[in-house]
Amino acid sequence: MDSLRTDAHNGAMSTDLPELHRPDGSPLRILAVDDEQMLTDLLAMALRMEGWEVRTASSGLEALQVAREFEPDALVLDIMMPDLDGMSVLRRLRESGNLVPVLFLTAKDAVGDRIAGLTAGGDDYVTKPFSLEEVIARLRAIIRRTGSATSDDGQSILRVGDLTLNEDSHEVERDGTEIELTATEFELLRYLMRNERRVLSKAQILDRVWSYDFGGKSSVVELYISYLRKKIDAGRTPLLHTVRGVGYMIKAPQ
Amino acid sequence: MDSLRTDAHNGAMSTDLPELHRPDGSPLRILAVDDEQMLTDLLAMALRMEGWEVRTASSGLEALQVAREFEPDALVLDIMMPDLDGMSVLRRLRESGNLVPVLFLTAKDAVGDRIAGLTAGGDDYVTKPFSLEEVIARLRAIIRRTGSATSDDGQSILRVGDLTLNEDSHEVERDGTEIELTATEFELLRYLMRNERRVLSKAQILDRVWSYDFGGKSSVVELYISYLRKKIDAGRTPLLHTVRGVGYMIKAPQ
DNA sequence: ACGGGTGATGAGAATCGTATGATCAGCGGT
DNA sequence: ACCGCTGATCATACGATTCTCATCACCCGT
Numbered sequence: 001m002d003s004l005r006t007d008a009h010n011g012a013m014s015t016d017l018p019e020l021h022r023p024d025g026s027p028l029r030i031l032a033v034d035d036e037q038m039l040t041d042l043l044a045m046a047l048r049m050e051g052w053e054v055r056t057a058s059s060g061l062e063a064l065q066v067a068r069e070f071e072p073d074a075l076v077l078d079i080m081m082p083d084l085d086g087m088s089v090l091r092r093l094r095e096s097g098n099l100v101p102v103l104f105l106t107a108k109d110a111v112g113d114r115i116a117g118l119t120a121g122g123d124d125y126v127t128k129p130f131s132l133e134e135v136i137a138r139l140r141a142i143i144r145r146t147g148s149a150t151s152d153d154g155q156s157i158l159r160v161g162d163l164t165l166n167e168d169s170h171e172v173e174r175d176g177t178e179i180e181l182t183a184t185e186f187e188l189l190r191y192l193m194r195n196e197r198r199v200l201s202k203a204q205i206l207d208r209v210w211s212y213d214f215g216g217k218s219s220v221v222e223l224y225i226s227y228l229r230k231k232i233d234a235g236r237t238p239l240l241h242t243v244r245g246v247g248y249m250i251k252a253p254q
Numbered sequence: 255m256d257s258l259r260t261d262a263h264n265g266a267m268s269t270d271l272p273e274l275h276r277p278d279g280s281p282l283r284i285l286a287v288d289d290e291q292m293l294t295d296l297l298a299m300a301l302r303m304e305g306w307e308v309r310t311a312s313s314g315l316e317a318l319q320v321a322r323e324f325e326p327d328a329l330v331l332d333i334m335m336p337d338l339d340g341m342s343v344l345r346r347l348r349e350s351g352n353l354v355p356v357l358f359l360t361a362k363d364a365v366g367d368r369i370a371g372l373t374a375g376g377d378d379y380v381t382k383p384f385s386l387e388e389v390i391a392r393l394r395a396i397i398r399r400t401g402s403a404t405s406d407d408g409q410s411i412l413r414v415g416d417l418t419l420n421e422d423s424h425e426v427e428r429d430g431t432e433i434e435l436t437a438t439e440f441e442l443l444r445y446l447m448r449n450e451r452r453v454l455s456k457a458q459i460l461d462r463v464w465s466y467d468f469g470g471k472s473s474v475v476e477l478y479i480s481y482l483r484k485k486i487d488a489g490r491t492p493l494l495h496t497v498r499g500v501g502y503m504i505k506a507p508q
Numbered sequence: 509a510c511g512g513g514t515g516a517t518g519a520g521a522a523t524c525g526t527a528t529g530a531t532c533a534g535c536g537g538t
Numbered sequence: 539a540c541c542g543c544t545g546a547t548c549a550t551a552c553g554a555t556t557c558t559c560a561t562c563a564c565c566c567g568t
Contacts, residue, residue: 121299183499
């Protein structure tokens with residue numbers, strides 16, 4: 001498997017995406033907390049690729065400590081942890097007046113638990129196993145919503161040529177015509193669009209769009225690219241390009 | 255529940271809803287008072303998502319104190335509290351010439367008590383357990399009524415395509431035909447309409463439209479969406495849209 | 509031009525998510 | 539206390555989605 005390719009596609013972006021940053025222009029700070037180091041490592045790498053500053057913690061108590069001195073703009077917080085669980089961490093944070101938005105990680109079947117009321121505060125959660133694309137998109141969303149950061153554009157619409165993707169409404173249209181995408185197709189397209197004019201390898205795409213526990217072959221990527229082509233490029237000037245032996249790329253014609 | 259996600263919908267909205275604010279343009283100030291911290295926390299988070307400034311207090315005496323220096327535009331006030339109950343707080347406020355509108359919180363069975371006559375003063379109350387949608391809608395209502403705030407639009411009518419919802423009269427009509435909705439259906443529709451073109455997850459909807467003590471599964475949301483569809487979309491161009499694997503959204507055709 | 513390898517795509521199976529009818533419970537009004 | 543309406547739950551059917559497999563087309567180096 002090609003599991004350990006750490007590509008840094010996003011690191012040195014030069015495009016003018018609706019990027020988030022702190023009011024003073026410095027990079028966003030994220031604190032990732034989980035007792036499985038595999039996961040905090042995975043998250044840390046991915047979030048740093050976004051150009052963000054990352055700290056990790058492996059327990060609830062450590063999280064509180066780090067949160068105090070690091071002053072993150074958002075937390076990624078596992079719910080189930082040995083000493084102090086995620087909900088308790090949230091409560092203690094709020095008790096001390098800290099309004100930092102939190103993205104919870106939770107097991108798929110443990111969802112019903114006590115997640116109720118969470119999203120009302122602007123917080124959110126994703127279930128394990130997650131895809132990095134999902135985590136990062138939701139992180140962006142809660143950060144944008146809580147207004148702790150300034151963004152270049154309040155709308156969160158990505159554009160490549162005459163193709164637009166609205167991250168809030170999930171609407172995608174090309175040349176004025178609306179296009180229906182499935183959840184996976186949407187995530188794949190968003191990833192490509194956020195990296196316009198950058199070739200992404202199948203490995204990169206797999207690591208980013210599919211869950212970290214995905215066991216299948218990387219040929220699913222080819223399949224989904226083909227789905228996207230049918231829906232987006234059909235009959236029109238192609239935006240999706242295959243770079244043989246390297247990967248895929250989206251770019252506006254010309 | 256499901257894995258969804260997201261949102262604090264209203265936080266950084268860019269749409270032109272009939273938003274409330276102070277005459278000088280600064281955000282509304284709300285003081286939430288309850289001796290259960292769970293509740294003040296929940297309220298504080300949700301109200302801040304509305305873009306309002308929130309302070310909390312856990313007793314009647316503290317409320318009076320904070321009210322004096324914070325000068326809120328409205329109070330959310332629990333009736334039953336240890337030291338000084340809500341009614342007494344109201345009396346003292348009024349005695350000192352403070353006309354700030356108050357939304358009382360009261361236990362369902364304690365309603366008969368002395369609440370009668372309350373609403374005559376422009377105040378209002380909701381019974382516990384409440385839904386955030388209910389609290390926020392009524393807060394908006396009493397603030398609007400007392401004219402302590404200016405709104406972009408005095409009418410409080412939401413529109414999505416040919417569908418209109420009047421928050422004051424609770425009238426809903428599509429294309430001129432009146433539509434009868436139950437209370438829950440109305441709240442769900444209002445929440446969706448206030449977030450036109452934004453996909454809302456079932457988790458979000460549950461957190462916002464159903465009471466905070468609701469223990470059931472998020473499949474009720476699907477059921478109520480189906481009710482709304484029968485009443486609103488029946489035979490017509492659909493306004494309600496399912497975004498598979500993500501949530502629901504309302505939007506005008508085109 | 510050939511052949512190996514890579515990518516594209518159709519078909520189909522397994523799974524997952526959603527819609528909805530039927531049923532049950534609870535509350536309020538009479 | 540009864541009846542009727544609203545709200546919640548359950549079971550089930552349907553359809554969409556995802557992924558594997560197989561085949562076919564294509565590109566490129568030799």
